[in-house]
Amino acid sequence: MEGTGRTALAPGDRELPAERLLDAYRQMLTIRRFEERALDLYRAGEMRGSTHPYIGMEAVAVGVCLALEPDDYITSTHRGHGHTIAKGGDVRRMMAELLGRATGYSGGKGGSMHIADLDRKMLGANGIVGGGMGLATGAALTAKLQRTGAVAVCFFGDGALNQGILHEVSNLAAIWSLPVVFVCENNQYAMSAAAAWTIAGGDPAKRAAGYGIPGLTVDGMDVEAVERAARDLVDRARRGDGPSYLIATTYRFVGHHAGDPLNYRPKEEAEEWRARDPIRRLAERLLARGLATAAELAAIDSEVLAQIDDAVAFAKASPPPSVAQLLTDIYA
Numbered sequence: 001m002e003g004t005g006r007t008a009l010a011p012g013d014r015e016l017p018a019e020r021l022l023d024a025y026r027q028m029l030t031i032r033r034f035e036e037r038a039l040d041l042y043r044a045g046e047m048r049g050s051t052h053p054y055i056g057m058e059a060v061a062v063g064v065c066l067a068l069e070p071d072d073y074i075t076s077t078h079r080g081h082g083h084t085i086a087k088g089g090d091v092r093r094m095m096a097e098l099l100g101r102a103t104g105y106s107g108g109k110g111g112s113m114h115i116a117d118l119d120r121k122m123l124g125a126n127g128i129v130g131g132g133m134g135l136a137t138g139a140a141l142t143a144k145l146q147r148t149g150a151v152a153v154c155f156f157g158d159g160a161l162n163q164g165i166l167h168e169v170s171n172l173a174a175i176w177s178l179p180v181v182f183v184c185e186n187n188q189y190a191m192s193a194a195a196a197w198t199i200a201g202g203d204p205a206k207r208a209a210g211y212g213i214p215g216l217t218v219d220g221m222d223v224e225a226v227e228r229a230a231r232d233l234v235d236r237a238r239r240g241d242g243p244s245y246l247i248a249t250t251y252r253f254v255g256h257h258a259g260d261p262l263n264y265r266p267k268e269e270a271e272e273w274r275a276r277d278p279i280r281r282l283a284e285r286l287l288a289r290g291l292a293t294a295a296e297l298a299a300i301d302s303e304v305l306a307q308i309d310d311a312v313a314f315a316k317a318s319p320p321p322s323v324a325q326l327l328t329d330i331y332a
Protein backbone atom coordinates (compact mmCIF):
# COMPACT_ATOMS: atom_id res chain seq x y z
CA MET A 1 0.00 0.00 0.00
CA GLU A 2 3.02 2.32 -0.21
CA GLY A 3 2.69 5.46 -2.27
CA THR A 4 -0.60 7.10 -3.09
CA GLY A 5 -3.70 5.98 -4.86
CA ARG A 6 -7.43 5.42 -4.83
CA THR A 7 -8.93 2.63 -2.77
CA ALA A 8 -8.74 -0.40 -4.99
CA LEU A 9 -11.43 -2.49 -3.32
CA ALA A 10 -14.59 -3.17 -5.28
CA PRO A 11 -17.95 -2.86 -3.48
CA GLY A 12 -18.85 -6.26 -2.11
CA ASP A 13 -15.32 -7.07 -0.94
CA ARG A 14 -15.09 -7.69 2.80
CA GLU A 15 -18.67 -6.74 3.53
CA LEU A 16 -19.55 -6.03 7.14
CA PRO A 17 -22.09 -8.31 8.81
CA ALA A 18 -25.72 -7.15 8.67
CA GLU A 19 -25.87 -6.18 12.34
CA ARG A 20 -22.87 -3.85 12.00
CA LEU A 21 -24.38 -2.24 8.91
CA LEU A 22 -27.64 -1.72 10.77
CA ASP A 23 -25.66 -0.14 13.63
CA ALA A 24 -23.99 2.13 11.09
CA TYR A 25 -27.40 3.09 9.71
CA ARG A 26 -28.69 3.88 13.20
CA GLN A 27 -25.61 5.94 14.05
CA MET A 28 -25.75 7.96 10.84
CA LEU A 29 -29.41 8.63 11.43
CA THR A 30 -28.70 9.62 15.04
CA ILE A 31 -26.18 12.18 13.82
CA ARG A 32 -28.61 13.51 11.17
CA ARG A 33 -31.53 13.84 13.61
CA PHE A 34 -29.34 15.30 16.36
CA GLU A 35 -28.09 17.99 13.98
CA GLU A 36 -31.55 18.76 12.63
CA ARG A 37 -32.84 19.21 16.17
CA ALA A 38 -29.87 21.39 17.11
CA LEU A 39 -30.67 23.65 14.15
CA ASP A 40 -34.33 23.82 15.22
CA LEU A 41 -33.29 24.76 18.76
CA TYR A 42 -30.91 27.40 17.45
CA ARG A 43 -33.60 28.95 15.25
CA ALA A 44 -36.06 28.89 18.15
CA GLY A 45 -33.54 30.91 20.18
CA GLU A 46 -33.13 28.11 22.73
CA MET A 47 -29.42 27.61 22.12
CA ARG A 48 -26.78 30.23 22.84
CA GLY A 49 -23.73 30.09 20.60
CA SER A 50 -23.69 28.61 17.14
CA THR A 51 -23.24 25.08 15.89
CA HIS A 52 -21.61 23.51 12.84
CA PRO A 53 -23.83 20.72 11.49
CA TYR A 54 -22.37 17.44 10.22
CA ILE A 55 -25.40 16.82 7.95
CA GLY A 56 -24.29 15.08 4.74
CA MET A 57 -20.94 13.95 6.16
CA GLU A 58 -22.22 11.19 8.45
CA ALA A 59 -20.59 8.31 6.54
CA VAL A 60 -17.10 9.65 7.28
CA ALA A 61 -17.25 9.62 11.09
CA VAL A 62 -19.31 6.43 11.21
CA GLY A 63 -17.25 4.59 8.58
CA VAL A 64 -13.94 5.44 10.25
CA CYS A 65 -15.17 4.64 13.77
CA LEU A 66 -16.46 1.26 12.56
CA ALA A 67 -12.81 0.39 11.99
CA LEU A 68 -11.77 1.42 15.52
CA GLU A 69 -11.64 -0.36 18.86
CA PRO A 70 -13.00 1.25 22.05
CA ASP A 71 -9.46 2.10 23.25
CA ASP A 72 -8.50 3.87 20.03
CA TYR A 73 -8.37 7.65 20.22
CA ILE A 74 -10.02 10.25 18.05
CA THR A 75 -9.62 13.98 17.85
CA SER A 76 -12.32 16.14 16.36
CA THR A 77 -13.02 19.57 14.90
CA HIS A 78 -15.41 22.50 15.29
CA ARG A 79 -17.91 20.19 13.48
CA GLY A 80 -17.64 17.53 16.16
CA HIS A 81 -21.08 16.10 16.96
CA GLY A 82 -20.81 13.34 14.35
CA HIS A 83 -17.44 12.20 15.66
CA THR A 84 -18.70 12.08 19.24
CA ILE A 85 -21.79 10.07 18.35
CA ALA A 86 -19.79 7.70 16.14
CA LYS A 87 -17.36 7.04 19.03
CA GLY A 88 -20.27 6.14 21.32
CA GLY A 89 -20.84 9.50 23.03
CA ASP A 90 -23.97 10.25 25.05
CA VAL A 91 -26.52 12.34 23.13
CA ARG A 92 -28.16 13.46 26.39
CA ARG A 93 -24.94 15.04 27.66
CA MET A 94 -24.27 16.49 24.20
CA MET A 95 -27.69 18.11 23.96
CA ALA A 96 -27.36 19.41 27.54
CA GLU A 97 -24.04 21.01 26.59
CA LEU A 98 -25.60 22.71 23.57
CA LEU A 99 -28.39 24.09 25.75
CA GLY A 100 -25.94 25.30 28.43
CA ARG A 101 -26.99 22.90 31.19
CA ALA A 102 -24.90 21.66 34.11
CA THR A 103 -25.40 18.04 33.01
CA GLY A 104 -23.60 18.72 29.71
CA TYR A 105 -20.18 17.36 28.82
CA SER A 106 -18.48 20.60 29.87
CA GLY A 107 -20.94 21.50 32.60
CA GLY A 108 -22.86 23.64 30.14
CA LYS A 109 -20.09 26.21 29.94
CA GLY A 110 -18.45 25.18 26.69
CA GLY A 111 -21.15 24.58 24.10
CA SER A 112 -20.94 22.72 20.81
CA MET A 113 -17.18 23.06 20.26
CA HIS A 114 -16.21 21.89 23.75
CA ILE A 115 -17.42 18.33 23.88
CA ALA A 116 -14.97 15.59 24.86
CA ASP A 117 -15.51 12.09 26.23
CA LEU A 118 -12.28 10.77 27.65
CA ASP A 119 -13.89 7.46 28.70
CA ARG A 120 -14.53 6.82 25.02
CA LYS A 121 -11.11 8.17 24.05
CA MET A 122 -12.77 11.04 22.22
CA LEU A 123 -10.21 13.74 22.97
CA GLY A 124 -12.35 16.69 22.10
CA ALA A 125 -14.00 18.92 19.57
CA ASN A 126 -11.81 21.89 18.80
CA GLY A 127 -12.56 25.48 17.85
CA ILE A 128 -9.03 25.87 16.47
CA VAL A 129 -8.81 24.70 12.87
CA GLY A 130 -6.11 21.98 12.91
CA GLY A 131 -6.16 21.97 16.72
CA GLY A 132 -6.60 18.19 16.95
CA MET A 133 -3.48 17.37 14.95
CA GLY A 134 -0.96 17.71 17.75
CA LEU A 135 -3.32 16.00 20.19
CA ALA A 136 -3.84 12.95 17.96
CA THR A 137 -0.14 12.63 17.25
CA GLY A 138 0.60 12.93 20.97
CA ALA A 139 -1.99 10.25 21.72
CA ALA A 140 -0.34 8.00 19.12
CA LEU A 141 3.06 8.61 20.73
CA THR A 142 1.56 7.67 24.12
CA ALA A 143 0.13 4.46 22.65
CA LYS A 144 3.47 3.58 21.10
CA LEU A 145 5.54 4.29 24.23
CA GLN A 146 3.10 2.47 26.49
CA ARG A 147 2.68 -0.36 23.94
CA THR A 148 -1.10 -0.33 24.34
CA GLY A 149 -1.77 -1.22 20.71
CA ALA A 150 -4.15 1.74 20.38
CA VAL A 151 -4.39 3.82 17.22
CA ALA A 152 -5.26 7.53 17.01
CA VAL A 153 -7.43 9.06 14.30
CA CYS A 154 -7.25 12.77 13.61
CA PHE A 155 -10.34 14.17 11.85
CA PHE A 156 -9.85 17.52 10.14
CA GLY A 157 -11.27 19.54 7.24
CA ASP A 158 -9.96 20.52 3.83
CA GLY A 159 -9.32 24.01 5.23
CA ALA A 160 -7.04 22.49 7.87
CA LEU A 161 -4.97 20.78 5.16
CA ASN A 162 -3.11 24.05 4.83
CA GLN A 163 -2.34 24.58 8.51
CA GLY A 164 1.42 24.42 9.17
CA ILE A 165 1.11 21.95 12.03
CA LEU A 166 0.02 19.22 9.61
CA HIS A 167 3.49 19.25 8.10
CA GLU A 168 5.13 19.02 11.52
CA VAL A 169 2.99 16.14 12.76
CA SER A 170 3.13 14.25 9.45
CA ASN A 171 6.90 14.39 9.49
CA LEU A 172 7.19 13.43 13.15
CA ALA A 173 4.64 10.63 12.88
CA ALA A 174 6.45 9.26 9.82
CA ILE A 175 9.98 9.28 11.28
CA TRP A 176 8.73 7.74 14.55
CA SER A 177 6.31 5.41 12.80
CA LEU A 178 3.43 6.49 15.05
CA PRO A 179 0.03 4.75 14.94
CA VAL A 180 -2.02 7.69 13.68
CA VAL A 181 -4.37 8.05 10.70
CA PHE A 182 -4.98 11.59 9.47
CA VAL A 183 -8.53 11.68 8.10
CA CYS A 184 -9.32 14.74 6.01
CA GLU A 185 -13.02 15.42 5.54
CA ASN A 186 -12.84 17.15 2.18
CA ASN A 187 -16.32 18.68 2.10
CA GLN A 188 -15.22 21.04 -0.70
CA TYR A 189 -15.41 24.25 1.34
CA ALA A 190 -13.71 25.99 4.25
CA MET A 191 -16.42 28.43 5.29
CA SER A 192 -17.14 30.07 1.89
CA ALA A 193 -13.75 29.26 0.29
CA ALA A 194 -13.90 26.44 -2.25
CA ALA A 195 -11.23 23.77 -1.80
CA ALA A 196 -10.45 24.08 -5.52
CA TRP A 197 -9.21 27.66 -4.93
CA THR A 198 -7.20 26.98 -1.81
CA ILE A 199 -5.46 23.60 -2.14
CA ALA A 200 -2.24 23.65 -4.16
CA GLY A 201 -1.10 20.59 -6.06
CA GLY A 202 -4.47 19.04 -6.89
CA ASP A 203 -5.21 15.73 -5.13
CA PRO A 204 -4.33 16.26 -1.45
CA ALA A 205 -3.69 12.52 -0.96
CA LYS A 206 -0.52 13.01 -3.02
CA ARG A 207 0.91 15.10 -0.21
CA ALA A 208 1.39 11.89 1.79
CA ALA A 209 4.12 10.82 -0.65
CA GLY A 210 6.25 13.70 0.61
CA TYR A 211 6.44 11.91 3.96
CA GLY A 212 6.80 8.43 2.45
CA ILE A 213 3.45 7.32 3.86
CA PRO A 214 0.28 6.01 2.14
CA GLY A 215 -2.40 8.45 1.06
CA LEU A 216 -5.79 7.15 -0.02
CA THR A 217 -8.84 8.94 -1.35
CA VAL A 218 -12.24 7.45 -0.60
CA ASP A 219 -15.87 8.23 -1.43
CA GLY A 220 -16.95 9.83 1.83
CA MET A 221 -20.62 9.40 0.94
CA ASP A 222 -20.27 5.59 1.10
CA VAL A 223 -19.98 4.29 4.65
CA GLU A 224 -18.83 0.84 3.55
CA ALA A 225 -16.06 2.24 1.36
CA VAL A 226 -14.94 4.51 4.20
CA GLU A 227 -14.89 1.59 6.63
CA ARG A 228 -12.79 -0.58 4.29
CA ALA A 229 -10.25 2.15 3.56
CA ALA A 230 -10.05 3.16 7.23
CA ARG A 231 -9.65 -0.45 8.34
CA ASP A 232 -6.69 -0.96 6.00
CA LEU A 233 -4.96 2.14 7.38
CA VAL A 234 -5.90 1.52 11.04
CA ASP A 235 -4.75 -2.12 10.86
CA ARG A 236 -1.52 -0.99 9.27
CA ALA A 237 -0.95 1.56 12.05
CA ARG A 238 -1.76 -1.06 14.69
CA ARG A 239 0.82 -3.43 13.18
CA GLY A 240 3.47 -0.77 13.73
CA ASP A 241 3.71 0.32 10.10
CA GLY A 242 3.06 3.97 10.89
CA PRO A 243 0.87 6.87 9.85
CA SER A 244 -1.18 7.54 6.73
CA TYR A 245 -3.59 9.98 5.14
CA LEU A 246 -7.20 9.20 4.28
CA ILE A 247 -8.96 11.87 2.23
CA ALA A 248 -12.73 11.38 2.36
CA THR A 249 -14.57 13.25 -0.39
CA THR A 250 -17.80 14.59 1.04
CA TYR A 251 -20.15 17.58 1.28
CA ARG A 252 -22.07 19.41 3.94
CA PHE A 253 -25.69 19.64 2.88
CA VAL A 254 -26.33 22.75 4.98
CA GLY A 255 -24.45 25.92 5.91
CA HIS A 256 -21.03 26.15 7.52
CA HIS A 257 -22.78 27.10 10.75
CA ALA A 258 -26.37 27.56 11.82
CA GLY A 259 -26.51 31.18 10.60
CA ASP A 260 -24.77 30.73 7.22
CA PRO A 261 -26.80 32.30 4.34
CA LEU A 262 -25.17 29.76 1.96
CA ASN A 263 -24.89 32.28 -0.86
CA TYR A 264 -21.53 31.16 -2.22
CA ARG A 265 -22.14 27.78 -3.82
CA PRO A 266 -24.30 26.78 -6.78
CA LYS A 267 -27.67 25.19 -5.98
CA GLU A 268 -27.13 22.54 -8.68
CA GLU A 269 -23.89 21.47 -7.02
CA ALA A 270 -25.66 20.98 -3.70
CA GLU A 271 -28.44 19.03 -5.42
CA GLU A 272 -25.93 16.70 -7.10
CA TRP A 273 -24.37 15.90 -3.74
CA ARG A 274 -27.74 15.50 -2.04
CA ALA A 275 -28.52 12.80 -4.59
CA ARG A 276 -25.63 10.86 -3.02
CA ASP A 277 -27.05 11.11 0.52
CA PRO A 278 -25.03 8.55 2.51
CA ILE A 279 -27.97 7.53 4.69
CA ARG A 280 -30.36 6.93 1.81
CA ARG A 281 -27.61 5.09 -0.03
CA LEU A 282 -27.07 2.67 2.85
CA ALA A 283 -30.84 2.22 3.27
CA GLU A 284 -31.15 1.29 -0.42
CA ARG A 285 -28.32 -1.23 -0.11
CA LEU A 286 -29.76 -2.81 3.03
CA LEU A 287 -33.10 -3.23 1.24
CA ALA A 288 -31.56 -4.48 -2.03
CA ARG A 289 -29.44 -7.08 -0.20
CA GLY A 290 -32.40 -8.24 1.87
CA LEU A 291 -30.63 -7.29 5.11
CA ALA A 292 -33.55 -5.16 6.34
CA THR A 293 -37.16 -4.44 5.45
CA ALA A 294 -38.61 -0.96 4.97
CA ALA A 295 -40.57 -1.47 8.19
CA GLU A 296 -37.39 -2.30 10.11
CA LEU A 297 -35.67 0.83 8.83
CA ALA A 298 -38.74 2.93 9.70
CA ALA A 299 -38.64 1.45 13.22
CA ILE A 300 -35.00 2.51 13.58
CA ASP A 301 -35.96 6.00 12.45
CA SER A 302 -38.70 6.19 15.12
CA GLU A 303 -36.35 4.92 17.82
CA VAL A 304 -33.72 7.48 16.86
CA LEU A 305 -36.27 10.31 16.94
CA ALA A 306 -37.45 9.15 20.36
CA GLN A 307 -33.83 9.13 21.56
CA ILE A 308 -33.36 12.72 20.38
CA ASP A 309 -36.66 13.79 22.00
CA ASP A 310 -35.43 12.18 25.21
CA ALA A 311 -32.10 14.02 24.96
CA VAL A 312 -33.86 17.38 24.52
CA ALA A 313 -36.22 16.64 27.43
CA PHE A 314 -33.24 15.63 29.60
CA ALA A 315 -31.40 18.82 28.68
CA LYS A 316 -34.40 21.07 29.29
CA ALA A 317 -35.08 19.45 32.66
CA SER A 318 -31.46 20.01 33.74
CA PRO A 319 -30.43 23.16 35.61
CA PRO A 320 -27.99 25.72 34.21
CA PRO A 321 -24.59 25.82 35.93
CA SER A 322 -24.86 27.34 39.40
CA VAL A 323 -23.13 30.50 40.55
CA ALA A 324 -20.76 28.26 42.55
CA GLN A 325 -19.69 26.62 39.26
CA LEU A 326 -18.95 29.94 37.59
CA LEU A 327 -15.22 29.86 38.26
CA THR A 328 -14.59 26.09 38.12
CA ASP A 329 -12.99 24.32 35.10
CA ILE A 330 -11.51 27.53 33.72
CA TYR A 331 -7.86 28.32 33.16
CA ALA A 332 -7.76 32.09 32.73
Ligand SMILES: Cc1ncc(C[n+]2csc(CCOP(=O)(O)OP(=O)(O)O)c2C)c(N)n1
Binds near residue numbers: 129161185191
Ligand atom coordinates in the same frame (compact mmCIF):
# COMPACT_ATOMS: atom_id res chain seq x y z
C1 LIG B 1 -6.73 28.57 13.44
C2 LIG B 1 -8.08 29.00 12.97
N1 LIG B 1 -8.20 29.77 11.87
C3 LIG B 1 -9.42 30.16 11.42
C4 LIG B 1 -10.56 29.80 12.11
C5 LIG B 1 -11.93 30.22 11.61
N2 LIG B 1 -12.58 29.08 10.99
C6 LIG B 1 -13.49 28.33 11.66
S1 LIG B 1 -14.05 27.05 10.76
C7 LIG B 1 -13.12 27.50 9.43
C8 LIG B 1 -13.16 26.71 8.16
C9 LIG B 1 -12.69 25.31 8.34
O1 LIG B 1 -12.85 24.62 7.14
P1 LIG B 1 -12.53 23.09 7.05
O2 LIG B 1 -11.24 22.81 7.73
O3 LIG B 1 -12.63 22.72 5.62
O4 LIG B 1 -13.67 22.40 7.90
P2 LIG B 1 -15.25 22.41 7.61
O5 LIG B 1 -15.81 23.63 8.28
O6 LIG B 1 -15.45 22.45 6.16
O7 LIG B 1 -15.75 21.14 8.25
C10 LIG B 1 -12.36 28.63 9.71
C11 LIG B 1 -11.45 29.28 8.76
C12 LIG B 1 -10.40 29.02 13.28
N3 LIG B 1 -11.45 28.61 13.98
N4 LIG B 1 -9.16 28.60 13.65
Ligand SMILES: [Mg+2]
Binds near residue numbers: 159
Ligand atom coordinates in the same frame (compact mmCIF):
# COMPACT_ATOMS: atom_id res chain seq x y z
MG1 LIG C 1 -14.22 21.90 4.62
